[in-house]
Amino acid sequence: MSQEFILSGRLTRDPDIRSTLAGSPVANLRVLQTRGYRKGEDWVEEVEGFDLVTFNEKLITRVIQPFCSKGKRLRIRGRLQTRSWEDQNQVTRYSTEVVIDDLRLLERPAPMTRSSTDQDAA
Secondary structure (H helix, E strand, O other): OOOOOEEEEEEEOOOOOOOOOOOOOEEEEEEEEEEEEEEEEEEEEEEEEEEEEEEOOHHHHHHHHHHOOOOOEEEEEEEEEEEEOOOOOOOOOEEEEEEEEEEEEOOOOOOOOHHHHHHHHO
């Protein structure tokens, strides 16, 4: 049985890009998604946060590292994964995150501008 999880939202902080012990890159992101609905006469907004992770080197180096920063709007397709571990008090903790299969920027990247020295040379 396969699952697919799709969400869009804004990054709450810059991506955290690190390396595993084997030297492979891993990126951790957090996205907030806002959902609004009517409750009687009032408009209610709910905000939910999602932790995201990817080990896809191409995605990290070609999209996440150069273009993703706090506040950017993203559309993510992936799958849910729950991890468990024991904390320092031997209590089992759980964390559910989205493992990213595909990530799309919902805003165009800012165009690269030429510096004044480049313009002088042209």
